[in-house]
Amino acid sequence: MRTSWADSVSAAENTAAGSSANDGVGSSSRHAKSSYVPPHLRNRPSSSDLPAPGPAPGPAPALVPAPAPAPALSGSSSSNDRPGYGAALGGNRWGGPRSDVGRPGYGSGGRFGGGGGGWNNNRGGWDRGREREVNPFGDDVDTEPEFSELENTGINFDAYEDIPVETSGENVPPPVNTFAEIDLGEALNQNIRRCKYVKPTPVQRHAIPISLGGRDLMACAQTGSGKTAAFCFPIISGIMNGQFPQRPRGARTVYPLALILSPTRELSCQIHEEARKFSYQTGVRVVVAYGGAPINQQLRDLERGVDILVATPGRLVDLLERARVSLQMIRYLALDEADRMLDMGFEPQIRKIVEQMDMPQPGVRQTMLFSATFPKEIQRLASDFLSGYIFLAVGRVGSSTDLIVQRVEFVHESDKRSHLMDLLHAQKANGTHGKQSLTLVFVETKKGADSLEHWLCMNGFPATTIHGDRTQQEREQALRSFKSGATPILVATDVAARGLDIPHVAHVVNFDIPNDIDDYVHRIGRTGRAGKTGLATAFFNESNASLARALAELMQESNQEVPAWLTRYAARSSYGGGGRNRRSGGRFGGRDFRRDSSFNRGGGGTDYHGGGNSSGYGAAPGGYGGGGYSSAWD
Numbered sequence: 001m002r003t004s005w006a007d008s009v010s011a012a013e014n015t016a017a018g019s020s021a022n023d024g025v026g027s028s029s030r031h032a033k034s035s036y037v038p039p040h041l042r043n044r045p046s047s048s049d050l051p052a053p054g055p056a057p058g059p060a061p062a063l064v065p066a067p068a069p070a071p072a073l074s075g076s077s078s079s080n081d082r083p084g085y086g087a088a089l090g091g092n093r094w095g096g097p098r099s100d101v102g103r104p105g106y107g108s109g110g111r112f113g114g115g116g117g118g119w120n121n122n123r124g125g126w127d128r129g130r131e132r133e134v135n136p137f138g139d140d141v142d143t144e145p146e147f148s149e150l151e152n153t154g155i156n157f158d159a160y161e162d163i164p165v166e167t168s169g170e171n172v173p174p175p176v177n178t179f180a181e182i183d184l185g186e187a188l189n190q191n192i193r194r195c196k197y198v199k200p201t202p203v204q205r206h207a208i209p210i211s212l213g214g215r216d217l218m219a220c221a222q223t224g225s226g227k228t229a230a231f232c233f234p235i236i237s238g239i240m241n242g243q244f245p246q247r248p249r250g251a252r253t254v255y256p257l258a259l260i261l262s263p264t265r266e267l268s269c270q271i272h273e274e275a276r277k278f279s280y281q282t283g284v285r286v287v288v289a290y291g292g293a294p295i296n297q298q299l300r301d302l303e304r305g306v307d308i309l310v311a312t313p314g315r316l317v318d319l320l321e322r323a324r325v326s327l328q329m330i331r332y333l334a335l336d337e338a339d340r341m342l343d344m345g346f347e348p349q350i351r352k353i354v355e356q357m358d359m360p361q362p363g364v365r366q367t368m369l370f371s372a373t374f375p376k377e378i379q380r381l382a383s384d385f386l387s388g389y390i391f392l393a394v395g396r397v398g399s400s401t402d403l404i405v406q407r408v409e410f411v412h413e414s415d416k417r418s419h420l421m422d423l424l425h426a427q428k429a430n431g432t433h434g435k436q437s438l439t440l441v442f443v444e445t446k447k448g449a450d451s452l453e454h455w456l457c458m459n460g461f462p463a464t465t466i467h468g469d470r471t472q473q474e475r476e477q478a479l480r481s482f483k484s485g486a487t488p489i490l491v492a493t494d495v496a497a498r499g500l501d502i503p504h505v506a507h508v509v510n511f512d513i514p515n516d517i518d519d520y521v522h523r524i525g526r527t528g529r530a531g532k533t534g535l536a537t538a539f540f541n542e543s544n545a546s547l548a549r550a551l552a553e554l555m556q557e558s559n560q561e562v563p564a565w566l567t568r569y570a571a572r573s574s575y576g577g578g579g580r581n582r583r584s585g586g587r588f589g590g591r592d593f594r595r596d597s598s599f600n601r602g603g604g605g606t607d608y609h610g611g612g613n614s615s616g617y618g619a620a621p622g623g624y625g626g627g628g629y630s631s632a633w634d
């Protein structure tokens with residue numbers, strides 16, 4: 001069994017404990033003028049005991065003076081002063097310490113913290129009444145573990161040394177090997193230790209220096225490989241250390257400095273939970289806004305202050321139209337699952353947010369796009385949002401990780417239920433660490449999900465379901481129940497296919513195979529995360545013939561055994577709705593579309609200058625055939 005960077009850590013188990021934030025913050029405290037406290041010193045439990053800040057270091061006139069940090073606590077300094085590339089690239093576009101004013105505590109919406117339901121009783125963030133930040137790690141011990149305490153002999157980082165990496169673009173900042181090499185600031189470093197992240201994952205090694213260098217980035221790395229931290233760390237560090245014009249105060253409109261967009265409510269909540277851990281005691285405030293939940297609570301959270309806004313596109317458009325959020329001050333824009341955000345379903349909303357509101361232009365803001373899959377046509381669309389960007393591929397673009405054992409079984413439609421039952425019976429009751437192993441079953445339709453859940457329950461398998469026809473409360477309750485093991489089977493549509501990081505998912509079953517190979521990649525990526533192994537089983541029959549070739553090639557690339565019958569289907573099939581012909585022409589599944597001459601002839605990639613470095617790569621794949629968009633998204 002392979003082991004790797006995260007076999008030793010229980011970071012995935014560190015879901016934020018639910019906290020009962022005090023919802024009330026007096027208007028007097030909201031408007032109280034407080035003396036300046038630098039972001040990285042704010043909200044420390046002993047903040048009232050801090051020495052008065054030192055003298056300002058002489059800021060530009062338009063900017064609020066930033067004091068010298070108190071040496072005993074801060075330790076953070078400029079994040080972009082690595083020799084060799086920072087200066088040439090201009091480094092952080094908003095270098096220097098951030099200017100801002102201390103604000104009262106605010107609330108944020110923790111979601112997956114375990115027990116409890118309802119909208120307000122599971123919220124993490126800040127203890128508003130006492131203006132003390134609630135510990136999102138769920139422990140009240142403020143001691144900092146030593147790195148050495150966290151080392152585990154099971155870690156095998158060497159397994160990742162050979163992972164193919166390709167970068168393209170001008171003056172690509174070199175990767176780092178350790179977090180210590182990157183100056184993220186002491187408070188953030190402490191949170192990294194609290195998360196038990198011993199070393200950066202491969203995508204973090206490359207992406208963090210690029211982003212800290214102030215560069216736009218399109219990054220592609222396999223599911224479960226730590227992309228969330230790869231975009232969160234530079235944003236948090238940049239806000240901690242940056243110098244920004246003072247944001248307007250008093251009006252009801254809020255002016256976040258960073259915007260992180262994701263396609264589903266649950267994923268936005270998860271990113272928010274992660275970002276809250278990473279920004280604990282840094283003074284950087286993270287708020288989430290997503291549809292299906294009462295907007296008033298989210299408005300109150302926003303009013304209490306926001307540096308990083310995590311949102312789904314629909315709810316954000318609503319907030320922008322109500323003039324409750326302005327994007328005028330955005331300095332960092334991150335799109336998670338960026339290819340999904342720019343596909344047919346979301347593109348108009350994303351264009352509205354990014355191009356038609358008051359967001360600064362590319363080049364003024366810093367833009368980061370992340371996904372495990374990046375079809376070339378979507379890369380071309382995405383390039384509109386970027387300026388002089390670096391393309392980074394860690395592992396094969398659009399490939400699945402070798403950590404997932406993939407099985408494809410030929411199952412007639414009418415036999416699927418009994419076959420599923422056989423699998424469930426055979427499955428080990430317990431997974432690793434004595435925790436119950438969880439099974440995620442993907443189906444095509446919402447009706448199909450309800451009907452399968454009902455049938456499973458009738459047959460003695462505790463199951464629940466998540467899909468777009470359920471209320472948001474039901475969806476969140478279903479996820480909690482699944483995560484806790486109360487219902488160890490979750491029947492889901494593609495609403496749960498991307499991004500969700502659920503510990504102990506041992507088995508993903510594609511009861512209905514998706515029409516698009518990229519959806520398959522994301523679905524099976526709910527297991528085999530952070531270096532752990534997983535199993536994925538797909539029920540294939542004639543109706544999936546159009547996916548046969550893409551599926552066989554994907555399995556081959558990931559060193560999986562391809563059944564002879566699937567190879568025969570593949571030989572007969574051309575690339576249909578699911579096939580993007582993206583794998584032809586080489587072992588590795590993709591690279592920067594700017595290197596593809598057919599795209600350049602079409603006018604794409606105008607800012608590509610070549611260069612960069614690559615290692616271990618074969619030839620590039622072909623284009624992208626589109627199609628196969630799931631109706632399960634909301």
Ligand SMILES: Nc1ncnc2c1ncn2[C@@H]1O[C@H](COP(=O)(O)OP(=O)(O)OP(=O)(O)O)[C@@H](O)[C@H]1O
Nearest residue numbers: 011012197199201223224225226227228499501530
């Ligand atoms: N440096 C690290 N060391 C150990 N664990 C890590 C590290 N970075 C991230 N992780 C853990 O790895 C898991 C997967 O990370 P994350 O959810 O960011 O993956 P992802 O690449 O965004 O996946 P997906 O493509 O499915 O969205 C998480 O549980 C996270 O806490």
